[in-house]
Structures are given as C-alpha cells and as structure tokens.
Amino acid sequence: MKAVVWHGKEDVRVDNVPDPIIQEPTDAIVRITSTAICGSDLHLYSKLSPLMREGDIIGHEPMGIVEEVGREVEHISPGDRVVIPFNISCGDCYFCDQDLYSQCETTRDTGKLAQGVNLLGRGRGASLFGYTHVYGAVPGGQAEYLRVPQAHFGPIKVPEGPADERFLYLSDVLPTSWQAVAYADVPEGGTVGIWGLGPIGQMSARIALHQGAGRVIGIDRVAERLAMASRHGVQTLDFSAVENVRDVILDLTDGRGLDAAIDAVGMEASGSAVGSLLQTTKLQLDKATALRAAMSSIRRGGTLSLSGVYAGPIQAFPLGDLFDMQIQIRMGQANVRQWTDEIIPLLTDEDVLGVEDLKTHTMPLEDAPLGYEIFQKKQDGAIKCVLKP
Ligand SMILES: NC(=O)c1ccc[n+]([C@@H]2O[C@H](COP(=O)([O-])OP(=O)(O)OC[C@H]3O[C@@H](n4cnc5c(N)ncnc54)[C@H](O)[C@@H]3O)[C@@H](O)[C@H]2O)c1
Ligand SMILES: [Zn+2]
Ligand SMILES: [Zn+2]
Structure with a gap:
C-alpha cells in the first residue's frame, strides 16, 4: 500500500510499504478514506525529529x-x-476507567527512550498513532490501510450519508477543542482569549461560543485564519500589528484581563525577530511566546487551558507570578473518547459547529509532501488539509 513516510527533517514522502495485517485479537484493519494533517504533525516534521526514525508512517x-x-x-x-x-x-x-484515555496504562510506551524523555522520571502517556518513538512507534493513518490496535474500544462508528469531513475531526480536532474549552471553564457570558487560529483554535472558539461564552478574542497573524474566525463570531486580533497583545487585551477587558485563555499554538510559536534569531541559534528561549502572552493577559483568579503541545522545559516560567495571581492551569493530550458522545449529536443532523467550514485543501495521498509544506508555511490559505488515499 501507499503511506506517508518520514524520511528526515521536513522530508516526508509517499512510499510503497507492506499492507498491515491483524496481529492481535483486539486489532482491526481499516481502509482509510480521509486522513488529515494536524498541527501536531508539524512538530514531527521539524522540531521532534530526534524522536523519529526514517521509515516511520505518520x-x-x-x-x-x-x-x-x-x-x-x-x-x-x-x-x-x-x-x-x-x-x-x-x-x-485504571486511567481509562476515569476517562483519562490519553494516559491509558495498557498502551503506554515503557521503552527506555520514553522513560528517558520525562524530566520527572515518569515516562510517557498512552500510545498515539504515527507519533514518534516515545508514544509507542505505532504506524500512523496517512496511508491506504491502518492497523488499529485496541479496536475493541477505540473506533467510533458514524452514520452513512454526510461527507467524511463532517465526522473526520472526531479523531482529534473536535475532542481536543472540546477539552480545551472544558478545561478553560469560561463563566457564562465571560471572555476567553484563544491564541492560535489553526484548526484547534478555530474549533475551540466555536465551541466556546456554542457553550455560552460572551466574547471570544482570537489571536493570530495569518489573514485567512483571522478571517475564518471572524466569520464565526470571533473578535480577532492580529498580534503582528500591535506592540503588545497584553495591553490591547487589558484595554478590552476593563484593565483586568481575560476570564480564561486557551493556548492553541504550542511550541511552534512565532514571535519577534529576536525570538526567531534565538530559535535558529537553538536557544529556543521564545518557544513559549504565545504562552507568555496568554499568561500575561488573564485576570486574577482566571484559568489557563493548554492544548498546544510543549515538550521539555520552558525557561523563565513565571511560577511565582501565576501563584500570586491565583491562575489555574489545566492541560494535556485530549482524552478523545471522553468527549465524542457529547459532540456527535452536533454533527449528525445539522452542522451546528460549522465543521464543513474548516478544510481548505483536499489532496490525493500522493500530494502529502505538498500538503505538509503549505500547511507549515501557511501558504495558499492552508488551514486544514485532508488527504484522500
Ligand atoms: N492537546 C492535544 O491533544 C492536541 C491535539 C491536536 C493538536 N494539538 C496542538 O494544538 C496546537 C495547534 O494545532 P493546530 O492544528 O491548530 O496547528 P496550527 O499550526 O495550524 O495552528 C497554530 C496557529 O498558531 C499561530 N501562532 C503562531 N505563533 C503565535 C503567537 N505567538 N500568538 C498567536 N498565534 C500564534 C499560527 O499562525 C497558527 O495559525 C499544536 O501545538 C498542536 O500540536 C494538541
Ligand atoms: Zn492531530
Ligand atoms: Zn486503558
């Protein structure tokens, strides 16, 4: 079969690889009809290269x-x-019983590398499809066929009828955004700021409004992404056009700040020219630009919800200031199956969250290298690319 294979930093190719087969009684084999590229794949594409091996299917x-x-x-x-x-x-x-599916003990990678990357000496969470040699090294789903381990539990049956794009985002984008909003705990009528208007930020914004947030302020600098958010009721802020995002947000919120902030950027954050210089010198001091802007814009007693992915330590983390301001922080990989039953009814009859307005590119699987490139560089208006094997 054909699959998207990682060959090196910013080098993915579509190769011929052996078809997967059932290996365990709990496996299933699925013929893939649609498979999306995610902001999390961009980490593998560049920053997390040391955790990848040539030949990995992503x-x-x-x-x-x-x-x-x-x-x-x-x-x-x-x-x-x-x-x-x-x-x-x-x-x-133990963890699945508490809905902490991303911490599943059965599928955790207990290998040396996975143990070694946790600075607290506690290893890694549940295995993920196509996601490095610290999350189980499981062949991924940008392929014609996928072997699904733990298929007695994982796969979600969806109705025939609507196009794939109505249900596809149940795999990640929707439950991740749902969890981001749940963790943000925005008070009814309150104001939430969302950093990053990629797919996760877009859907977090729509879910927050659907659940009763009074105002959503979305921060990004990519014109098409700002425009998409604003046609779904978001007040947008182009961070590249202002001197200090925090000051603008304080002005918009009676000088107090946001009830809640969602970081939907993660470690690919872009910042100042100095920041980029530091990044290229590998000091990476600015990998938390968005996180810092978010933290500085929350009101005292407010909430910070992180869905953006971070790896390793963050330098100069203002722990004492967060303590003084009584900021609550919640984060983690999405516990997908915890949220999907609540989301499905919003997809089946009507497209309540407007999920059909998210994809910008449909491509044959063969064009995956182009999909990765335009999504990473934010070219050609790319917001969500869906591959059709
Ligand atoms: N927690 C989870 O389970 C989970 C699941 C899926 C994705 N994620 C993570 O969520 C994040 C977003 O994913 P995505 O698919 O939307 O990715 P994406 O790369 O399309 O979106 C990130 C957006 O952040 C913007 N951005 C960059 N620097 C910024 C800054 N300083 N301030 C404001 N915006 C800035 C970019 O312009 C881009 O639009 C990624 O880190 C991804 O790994 C987490
Ligand atoms: Zn994803
Ligand atoms: Zn489990």
Whole structure:
C-alpha cells in the first residue's frame, strides 16, 4: 500500500510499504478514506525529529471503512464507517476507567527512550498513532490501510450519508477543542482569549461560543485564519500589528484581563525577530511566546487551558507570578473518547459547529509532501488539509 513516510527533517514522502495485517485479537484493519494533517504533525516534521526514525508512517486523524476485525472486536464489523481516535486506549484500565484515555496504562510506551524523555522520571502517556518513538512507534493513518490496535474500544462508528469531513475531526480536532474549552471553564457570558487560529483554535472558539461564552478574542497573524474566525463570531486580533497583545487585551477587558485563555499554538510559536534569531541559534528561549502572552493577559483568579503541545522545559516560567495571581492551569493530550458522545449529536443532523467550514485543501495521498509544506508555511490559505488515499 501507499503511506506517508518520514524520511528526515521536513522530508516526508509517499512510499510503497507492506499492507498491515491483524496481529492481535483486539486489532482491526481499516481502509482509510480521509486522513488529515494536524498541527501536531508539524512538530514531527521539524522540531521532534530526534524522536523519529526514517521509515516511520505518520498521521493520526484518519477515518474509513472497516476491512477486517480480530475475534475480540465486537462493536464494529467489516463495512462499517468509522473514525479512529488519535490516542490508543484500552477502555478498561485504571486511567481509562476515569476517562483519562490519553494516559491509558495498557498502551503506554515503557521503552527506555520514553522513560528517558520525562524530566520527572515518569515516562510517557498512552500510545498515539504515527507519533514518534516515545508514544509507542505505532504506524500512523496517512496511508491506504491502518492497523488499529485496541479496536475493541477505540473506533467510533458514524452514520452513512454526510461527507467524511463532517465526522473526520472526531479523531482529534473536535475532542481536543472540546477539552480545551472544558478545561478553560469560561463563566457564562465571560471572555476567553484563544491564541492560535489553526484548526484547534478555530474549533475551540466555536465551541466556546456554542457553550455560552460572551466574547471570544482570537489571536493570530495569518489573514485567512483571522478571517475564518471572524466569520464565526470571533473578535480577532492580529498580534503582528500591535506592540503588545497584553495591553490591547487589558484595554478590552476593563484593565483586568481575560476570564480564561486557551493556548492553541504550542511550541511552534512565532514571535519577534529576536525570538526567531534565538530559535535558529537553538536557544529556543521564545518557544513559549504565545504562552507568555496568554499568561500575561488573564485576570486574577482566571484559568489557563493548554492544548498546544510543549515538550521539555520552558525557561523563565513565571511560577511565582501565576501563584500570586491565583491562575489555574489545566492541560494535556485530549482524552478523545471522553468527549465524542457529547459532540456527535452536533454533527449528525445539522452542522451546528460549522465543521464543513474548516478544510481548505483536499489532496490525493500522493500530494502529502505538498500538503505538509503549505500547511507549515501557511501558504495558499492552508488551514486544514485532508488527504484522500
Ligand atoms: N492537546 C492535544 O491533544 C492536541 C491535539 C491536536 C493538536 N494539538 C496542538 O494544538 C496546537 C495547534 O494545532 P493546530 O492544528 O491548530 O496547528 P496550527 O499550526 O495550524 O495552528 C497554530 C496557529 O498558531 C499561530 N501562532 C503562531 N505563533 C503565535 C503567537 N505567538 N500568538 C498567536 N498565534 C500564534 C499560527 O499562525 C497558527 O495559525 C499544536 O501545538 C498542536 O500540536 C494538541
Ligand atoms: Zn492531530
Ligand atoms: Zn486503558
């Protein structure tokens, strides 16, 4: 079959690789019909290269048709239309029982590398599809076929009818955004600031408004992304056009700041010219530009919700100031299956969250290298690229 294979930093190719086969009674094989490129893939594409190996199949936002199931897989059968959550969870361990599916003990990578990357000596969470050698080294879903481990629990059966794009984002974007908003705990009618208007920021904004936030302020600098947010009711702020984002936000909020902030940027944040220089000198002091702007714009007693991915330490983290301001922080990989039952009804009859207005590019799988490039460089208006194997 054909699959998107990692060959090196900013070098992905579509290769011929062996077809996957059932290996465990809890496996399924799914023929992929749509598979999206995610902001998290951009970390693999560049920053997380040391955790990748040439030949890794990437991708973690797939859906398709079940081809074959192992003998312990009962809730899906060949021919069913399914979406595959990006985290691989057993549904029945200490953490899964608490809905902490991204911490599943059954699928955690216990290898030396995974143990070694945690500075606290505590290893890594649940395995993820197509996501490095510290998250299980599981072949990913940007491919014609996918072997789904723990398929007795993971795959979500979705109805026939609407186009794939109505359900595809159940794999990651929607539950991640739902969790970002849940963790932000915005008071009814309150104001939430969202840093980053990629797919995660876009959907977090729509979910926050749907759930009763009074005002959403979205911060980015890419014109098409600002425009998409503003047509969904977001008050937008181009951070490249102002001297200090915090000052603008304080002006908009009676000098107090936001009730809640969501960081939907993560470690790919872009900042000042000095920042970029530091980044290229590998000091990486500015990988938290968006996070710092968010932290400085929250009101006392407010909440910070991180969905953007960070790896390793952040220098000069203002812990004492957050303590003084009584800021609550919640974060983590999305516990996909915790939220999907609540989201599905918003997709089935009407497109309540406007998910059909997110994708900007549909491409054959063969064009994945181009998809990665334009998505990373934010060229050609790319906001969400969906590959069709
Ligand atoms: N927690 C999870 O489970 C989970 C799941 C999916 C994605 N993510 C993470 O969420 C983040 C966003 O994902 P995405 O697919 O939307 O990615 P994306 O790269 O499309 O979006 C990031 C956006 O941030 C903007 N940005 C960069 N620097 C900024 C700054 N200083 N201030 C404000 N905006 C800035 C960029 O212009 C871009 O539009 C990534 O870090 C991704 O890894 C986390
Ligand atoms: Zn993703
Ligand atoms: Zn589990």
